[in-house]
Every structure is written in C-alpha cells, then in structure tokens.
Amino acid sequence: MALLCGSNLLLLVVANYFLHRDVLYPGFLQAVLWFIVVALCIVYRDMFIPIPESLFTLLLAGVVVFGMGAFVASYNHTASKTRNYVDVTTLPSDKAVVILAIVVILGLFPYLSRISELAASGPSTNSFINLRYNASVNLEETGGIGRVSYFITLSYVLAGIAILKRQGPRAPTISKPLTILFLAIAFVYGLLSSGRGQLLTLLLIALTIPLILRAARPGRTVVILACVGTILFAGVGIALEKGGNIGSTVGENLTTMRESVVTYILGGVPALGSFLKDRGPDVAFGANSFRSVFALFQALGFSTSAAPLVQPYLDVPMPVNVYTIYQPYVLDFGLVGGLLALFAIGFAHGVLYTRATTARPKALWVFLFAVSTLPLSMQAFQDMYFSLLSLWIQYATYGVVFFSLLTDGRRRLAAGRPLHNGLTPSRL
Numbered sequence: 001m002a003l004l005c006g007s008n009l010l011l012l013v014v015a016n017y018f019l020h021r022d023v024l025y026p027g028f029l030q031a032v033l034w035f036i037v038v039a040l041c042i043v044y045r046d047m048f049i050p051i052p053e054s055l056f057t058l059l060l061a062g063v064v065v066f067g068m069g070a071f072v073a074s075y076n077h078t079a080s081k082t083r084n085y086v087d088v089t090t091l092p093s094d095k096a097v098v099i100l101a102i103v104v105i106l107g108l109f110p111y112l113s114r115i116s117e118l119a120a121s122g123p124s125t126n127s128f129i130n131l132r133y134n135a136s137v138n139l140e141e142t143g144g145i146g147r148v149s150y151f152i153t154l155s156y157v158l159a160g161i162a163i164l165k166r167q168g169p170r171a172p173t174i175s176k177p178l179t180i181l182f183l184a185i186a187f188v189y190g191l192l193s194s195g196r197g198q199l200l201t202l203l204l205i206a207l208t209i210p211l212i213l214r215a216a217r218p219g220r221t222v223v224i225l226a227c228v229g230t231i232l233f234a235g236v237g238i239a240l241e242k243g244g245n246i247g248s249t250v251g252e253n254l255t256t257m258r259e260s261v262v263t264y265i266l267g268g269v270p271a272l273g274s275f276l277k278d279r280g281p282d283v284a285f286g287a288n289s290f291r292s293v294f295a296l297f298q299a300l301g302f303s304t305s306a307a308p309l310v311q312p313y314l315d316v317p318m319p320v321n322v323y324t325i326y327q328p329y330v331l332d333f334g335l336v337g338g339l340l341a342l343f344a345i346g347f348a349h350g351v352l353y354t355r356a357t358t359a360r361p362k363a364l365w366v367f368l369f370a371v372s373t374l375p376l377s378m379q380a381f382q383d384m385y386f387s388l389l390s391l392w393i394q395y396a397t398y399g400v401v402f403f404s405l406l407t408d409g410r411r412r413l414a415a416g417r418p419l420h421n422g423l424t425p426s427r428l
Helices: 002-020 027-044 053-073 094-119 127-137 145-169 177-193 198-211 216-241 250-266 268-278 290-297 326-356 364-378 389-405 407-414
Strands: none
Touching: 002 027, 002 053, 027 053, 027 177, 027 250, 027 326, 027 364, 053 268, 094 127, 094 145, 145 177, 145 198, 145 216, 145 364, 145 389, 177 198, 177 216, 198 216, 198 364, 216 250, 216 389, 250 268, 268 326, 326 364
16 A cells, blocks of 8 residues: 555656646645655655554545645646746835844843753753753743744744845845844754754745745755755754764764654654554544644633643654644544645645745745745644644744835835835845
C-alpha cells in the first residue's frame, strides 16, 4: 500500500505542477512534501513500528482534498512568473520602520532578561537545555517565555519588511547593511527561543519573499534552504544534546544526527498510525483545533481550559510527541472532518497564492504568503494552522498595520501629495 500511495502521490505532484506550471503553487508544494515523506517512510520503514496501511490511504486522500481546495481558490488564475515588483504604495513608510525597529531593539532587554531567567532555572547544567525545557516541556509551571515572545514575531515582521523594501521596488528603498542588521536581530530572537521552528520561520520568510517576486531561482533557493536548514538543525540539536554532542567525534555526531533528522521528519507518521488505531469513537468538537480561542477565554478569566500544546510522548519505538497535521482535526471532527479541514486549509493557501503572485501584488499578500509556507512545510510534523491560530492572527494584524495603515502611499494621500513611483531610494 505504501508503494501504491507513493506512486499516486508522484502523479499528484506532476498534475499539480501542470495546473499552474509554478513551483510556488500550494497544491504542488504540499504534494511534493507528502511524496517525500511517504518515500522516506518506505526507505526507513525498519526504523519505526509498523504503519497501518489505512494510514497511507488517509495521507493520499489528504493531498487530494488539499489540492482540490487550492484548485478552487486559484481557478483561472495566471501567476506572474517573470521578475515582479510590489505596489510600492503598500510598503511601510520610513517612519513606521524606524518606530518598529526601535521597539524590536528595546524589546531585546526584557527578552534577554526572561531568557536568562529560564536558562538559569535548571534542571540541567546546560543553559540551552534548561531554556528549552522551561520554555516547552515545563511550560505550564514556568509560563514559558511569556509576553516578551511577542517581540519574536515583531522582529520577523521587521525582517520581512526589510526584505520587501529591498526586493519589492525596482530600486531598493532600504540599505543592505540595515537589512542585514534587522535579519541578525531577528536571528538572535529566534535562536534564543530555543525552538527550531522559530528559526525555520525566519529562514522561510527570508527565502520565500524573493522567490515570490521571482528575484531568486527556485533551485538555488531549495539548495540554500536545505544547507542552512541542516546547519541550523544540527547546531540546535548539538546545543540541546539531541542527536549530537560536542564531546563526540564527527562520525558519531553524523550517525546520531542522521537518526535524529529521520525521526524529526517521519516520527509523526507512525505516531499518527498508533493514535488512529487506539482512538475511541468520541470527538471533541473543536477543543483541540481551537485551543487558542479557549486559551484566550481562560486568560480572560472564563471557566474554560485549553488543550495542551505539548502532546504526550509515544514510542515509535523512539519517543515522539508529534502526530502530523491530522491529529487535532481527527480528534475534534473524525476522519471526514479532518479531510474537510484540509480542503479549507488548501483553499486558504490558494487565496494567498493568487493574491501574492499577481502583477504588482500588494506587499501584505507577499508577506502573508511567505509566512504561510511554515505551517505548510510542517504538515508531516504537527498541525500549525488552527492550533497556533493566535500566532497567525498576530502576523495578520501586524501585516495590516504596517502594509495597509502605515504605508508611504497612505501618508502621501493624506497630505494631498502624489504617490512616488518607487524608483528613488528612500532615506533608509
């Protein structure tokens, strides 16, 4: 069944590509992702517990349904496939960028203070392990990074703005050194969060925006993503002593790191198989998918409780606590409801794709499409759509503020002055 699923997924990869002949098309990206995952499951099947054959049917159906949603949303759309430029009137004004940069830089002080507190709280002698443990596993007791984590999102918005102001207009409206500085600040925020996902978010934003604007070649982008992603994964893994150790030899680290990477990429699939096999008939009607909503009401003092974001561990045979994108939706709505959720998600990706790949797109849509590649790329790992709804609301809110309300175009229109054509670099 796995081989049949893999061959059918390959057909879907080809079919989704020819729908738009564009590697950025979400239906194509998702089909490629799951084809690679299923192919690796076949190659490394001896590493894990047996995967039920019915699970491969579900994975294939999920790609079909997601692709249907993306197809409906992008029907009759013709993407711009040559070097493209954003509508410069939708880029944030220099004043807005300066204010955001000041906020992000000043935010480093309380952020570093909180990080230092978590890193010094034990239980290990390794500060980075302490930080990771207290920010995730022991989250309920420590409160994690807390409110200062909002500065991470703001720093990524600042990095995205810098890249858009550099790649979006025909002539850059921000200097290269300043762009590098903003990216470096965002990297510090992401690195000290101790999570690989945070660094992956920044990497995807930095690489996807030029790709959307056809300022970078897809092949080169994939190579950079793979190389930098591997280095970051290995570096964080060694710091956390997960898949590597500073005191081990290079050969030993390569062996354990390979096993760690395979487990990280594929572990959710056999875990999902065990979950589906053992789950009961009851459904939770949104308690897991909309945990962010319940968490908000809980924070406001209502008598509700949010489902834990960190899932219990399961041996597959190595311990994992991720169950792919399907788990919360199946828990809440059953198998059919889970597939309907994939259709809705595919549709949302299709909408972002059509808005971001038009000629002279608005900067907001380019930014949001770049951000959306994170949950898409993590589908085989865990759900990052509804389970992290509050995060996407943050990005959408900041996007509207900086790309719609605090733009140079809006400022000039309010002053009764003509809009500039984006050919002259700004003061930044």
